[in-house]
Amino acid sequence: MPNLSSVCSSNSINDIKFSEDAVSDKLRKLKVTKSPVPDLISACVLKNCAASLSTPLSILMAQSFMQSRLPSDWKTAFVKPIYKNKGDKFDASNYRPVSLTSLVVKVMESIIYGPLVKFLIHKLQSNST
Numbered sequence: 001m002p003n004l005s006s007v008c009s010s011n012s013i014n015d016i017k018f019s020e021d022a023v024s025d026k027l028r029k030l031k032v033t034k035s036p037v038p039d040l041i042s043a044c045v046l047k048n049c050a051a052s053l054s055t056p057l058s059i060l061m062a063q064s065f066m067q068s069r070l071p072s073d074w075k076t077a078f079v080k081p082i083y084k085n086k087g088d089k090f091d092a093s094n095y096r097p098v099s100l101t102s103l104v105v106k107v108m109e110s111i112i113y114g115p116l117v118k119f120l121i122h123k124l125q126s127n128s129t
Helices: 020-028 043-048 050-067 102-126
Strands: 077-083 095-101
Touching: 020 043, 020 050, 020 095, 020 102, 043 050, 043 102, 050 102
Parallel strands: none
Antiparallel strands: 077 095
């Protein structure tokens, strides 16, 4: 395994920052072909309004993360059956459920992902030595 001791020197997961630039960058990279989601905010709107939405969304994300709470709209999901491309289309066992959640939450998750992985690697390394 490679030496990853320089990856993260933090002992706190609270170092995650929801900067306006990070939120704006993630919003601009959204695929506009994404399916409609429960909050009814389309990827097209989020992408085209990234500059205007990045400030309020970064504040909401930071507060939500610090308080360990999500707005109820962000926790709602549509569950949609997707055909597995095999077997009888009239057999329910040939479908798998897919959960469609808010794109804003997906942006928040993508901002958290990198620092979280680095933090966990650091913790695993420090515990193994």
